[in-house]
Amino acid sequence: MSTRAATVLDRFPLHLAATDPGKRFGAVVTGLVADLDVLTQQVQTVRASRRVSEAPTIRDLLALANLHRLGGEALVPLDNRALKLRTTAAAVPPNLDVLAGLLGVPATKLAELSAVDLATALAVASQYQTRVALGRTAVLGSIGAHRIGNTTPAALLLATAAYLGLEVKIVRHVAGGWWHLAQAVEQLRLVPPPPAPPVDGAPPPPPPPDLAALPDVLALEENPVRRADIEPTPKSHGQRTRILRGGLEDVDVTIRVLGLGNRTVRPMIVHLGTGRGLVYEGDVPDGVELAFSSSGRVTLDETDVTGSSWTFTGGLFADDGNALPGEDFVYTADDGSVPTGTASAGSPGPAARFAVATPVAEAFDESPPLPHGAASVGPLQLPRGESRWTALVRVARSGGAVGQASVPRTVAGRFDGSVFAAATTAEVQPSMLLGFAWEEREPFAVRVLLPQRFAAADDETGTLLRQPLTRLLDRHRAAGVDVRIEYADPRWSLGEGVVRAGADDALGVVLAGTQLWPDGTEQPEP
Template identity: 30%
Template structure:
């Protein structure tokens, strides 16, 4: 029953107000029309004040403004819509088919569609494979993708995504800020992603969750599956700290001061000086650990030991000539220290070498080349010593007896490579320039890692705008005094700096431990 009929039904029956052709019915219809408009407007006003029902983007944003949510926090969604429309323009255009197919794949990246390329094959008829995209069936698939994408980027879709974004922020605030969950969920929400349960590494430095895109496409057989991506967080992200490159003489003892969270393994760089860098050894006097090289480092050549116990001489693997040891080392009687080894202490033991027997008579170099153990660096002051292969004479009981070489053999002199201890003035010359480096953890800093595909939204600037917008969105969730960095998940491999890898995994933390490190764009050509 219409509103006009309701009005007429209230008149007395004998007036027969509802009979067609009566002037009373015309007047009632005119009044009802105005009342319908007023009721519709009142309903729209009521919906505009309800975040779950608001029809207009302006109303959703004004409700968000009550929580100090600004338009700047929605910029990633605007970038995605702009990117999608730009790729749709190519898909719908008259460019050659290969160009349109490439644009389709970029468009599907914008929507976070799962599967292996070419993902446009999801829009083909049943029974057709990806090869069919090169013919008329490819045109059909492009048309279907275009129709689905146009539906996904319409105004109602943007309003729904913005509503979900505002509600996500409010729900997260209600559960609390300044936590790992707040930052991961906040980053995912800023990218219009839904996250699953957050998983943690054993050392609690790495946290990650599987995320899927809210912006979905519908294919011929229904909604298409979204890719499983990783949103992660690294507490106190690692960076490489180092000492200055300093020249050292044989037997020199020195200290390195460091702030940090715990012991870290060292990477050691030794640069040859003249022809004196023969059999260099570096010893951590606090740990009783040392590492050395049974060979010559030519002038200005570089010998590097990494944290994993591999040695490289001018870039070539030289581990077969390297060794390490662990055991008690002699202290300085003039400068006693609490960490000195003592004969009556339980940790005072003779040195053992890697490879086994590497310091004894009869051991043959080069060996099999298995990794050795690098010394470490502690928190505070760590004491070290540097040695070259200073020659010591062998001994024999009489003129006809066989010579007995010095042990450890690294100090056994040979006439073709003898290193003398000093000059006539009593000063020992520098035998090498030495630098230590290690992976340090940055205090009061967290790094939020987001999927690399979002870099394409600002390809000209390597995704800088996306990183900036996500960082702004996370500012409301971070704890006071904590610096939040945002980086893309990157797949470039760097030996010895295993932090992140690209792609999702059943355990998302495994993706954060995949053997790569995040690179700054300024560090690459």
């Protein structure tokens, strides 16, 4: 007699003795409740299949995910991880470094397991029910990311962690607003083998190794830094250059001057809007690059010439035929105020001040005391929006033509230290090639950094993890925002390495450049 039949019979009065063996009453009830047992089991199965946390199969899980327009692609990153885990476990011997990346367990801990125990633990991690449990993490995590707020950094980090099979413990927003860090733990847990039974008279067996995964850190950078440049183009003496750039803020700019013939003599680059300029007291040979770097260092074909360079700040004036209303500097009134404008200017510009040179105050003299010992001479800033620049060289004139106004001359031309001005505009030749290079924060872009260990489950082009994740995050990003997936690399490299502020500096851990490269590995060129 089944348990359900006994339960039904116990509801009858005791004097009927319905549960006594051999009574036909009990046999009838047993036959009636047989179908009820099947129906109850079926109802329970249907009820479980309608709950994400209890769905017994991948098919049931995907049916629920489709209610939120989540298809089978939501499980692609996890499926690719599982496939890589099975193929790595099948190898003889398995690659412990790859397994460590897939599981988050240090390779030294995996090496403490015997071949049999390791195979047993990997077999448990590859079971179907494990895949279903990880699938629940992905679906519930994606839905939870939508609930806390789409397009937010926290939602993007939660969704990324869910699709990878991680559980986020806390999201921290780094001061400054650009960086957001999520501390997460691996959901694919490796079960250690049971301890061996003790043997009489033998020392107790060692405890099994701790196979807990190390905590992971996911990072998100809003408006990541990118490199931008304007290729050097020919510029004649006094020619103006108009630069229009977007971005979020003003940036320090590296100015590139390439020598052209023998005409790049004492180049001077001036930002007209701020009245600031950079000067190199020397010649730039043909094809050689002079760089006023954004760090304030000046190099000529990789040779440091900072000591022969200087910068100035002061008022700049344009000729009547080349005026910039509202931008050209103007003389102040006797009381120091800026006049309301003139017919030539149209609107008042910034107040003019006498030019001041640094780090050598006598730099405007005919024989300035150079070289100096300062470590930097700048830099200049490239503002957001529209800015105007001009490039100058030392031009010498021998006098004015008959019938024309005399040409003013403050200093005489210098042998091998100046170039002659052209007699007519048609004879003007380019004096240099002028270009700009800078780093700026890219608008409408987000960069998500994954722990380096996940690269073990991906290929070089990112078709197994990075590309599927990028497509999945489309539903969590704002329209028009570009989301990029990259792997954080802790190895130090020239120009990208960082110095950590302390042992708890999570930003220094997740970004890059805090660990030395292993011996014998190929290192990138700077």
